[in-house]
Amino acid sequence: MTTDEVGHGRRELLRARGAWWLLGLAVFLAVGTAFGRLAARDGGLLLVAQVFHHPIALPMLIVGVLAGAVHLRFQRPPVRSVAAATAVLASAAGLVLVPFRAFSGLGPEVTSVQEAPGRSDRRLVVEEDSISIDPVWRVYVDEGSGTSQRRWRVGRLHGDDPNDGLTEASWADPGTVLVVTGDGRHHLVPLTPDDGRPARTLSRGYWED
Incomplete structure (x- = not known):
């Protein structure tokens, strides 16, 4: 096995691990979103609602994380390009929406x-x-x-x-x-x-x- 082949194999392994980590993060955020929705109901846990009840921001962040996993896992250039753009835009929007709503005066x-x-x-x-x-x-x-x-x-x-x-x-x-x-x-x-x-x-x- 050549040095290039060894290096390629390591890169593929790192990409696969990264994709799995991102999938795990997406699952965590999805579960948190579900708990946040429950906590936002009358009598729900206030801290959980404050952290996880962001009906627009968290779903967008989940989309961004999943797109990042697709970017790492698939090799076709068109798929990687679309996934990369989606990951950047959706993640950025999700991360910006929460502080923007908090400090813009648009929220309660x-x-x-x-x-x-x-x-x-x-x-x-x-x-x-x-x-x-x-x-x-x-x-x-x-x-x-x-x-x-x-x-x-x-x-x-x-x-x-x-x-x-x-x-x-x-x-x-x-x-x-x-x-x-x-x-x-x-x-x-x-x-x-x-x-x-x-x-x-x-x-x-x-x-x-």
């Missing part, structure tokens, strides 16, 4: 975080966002701490009508959230003592989902 903004009286493991969180030109508020209770922290939805308010907008969200007591809407109404939402789950969810204004 946390406008208030309040600990429940006498309870450091329970926080009232208000996020403000916009749909078209209308303000949108989402009110949550974060229960627990660390990796076990869960997020419960208390209310969502669409400000297309000022009467449905959020005027105030605060604690009436450690187990009850007070939401005041633009029409001056006071809405009390009690929480279950064991896990902080709201007994009901307040929804004001127009929502498609």
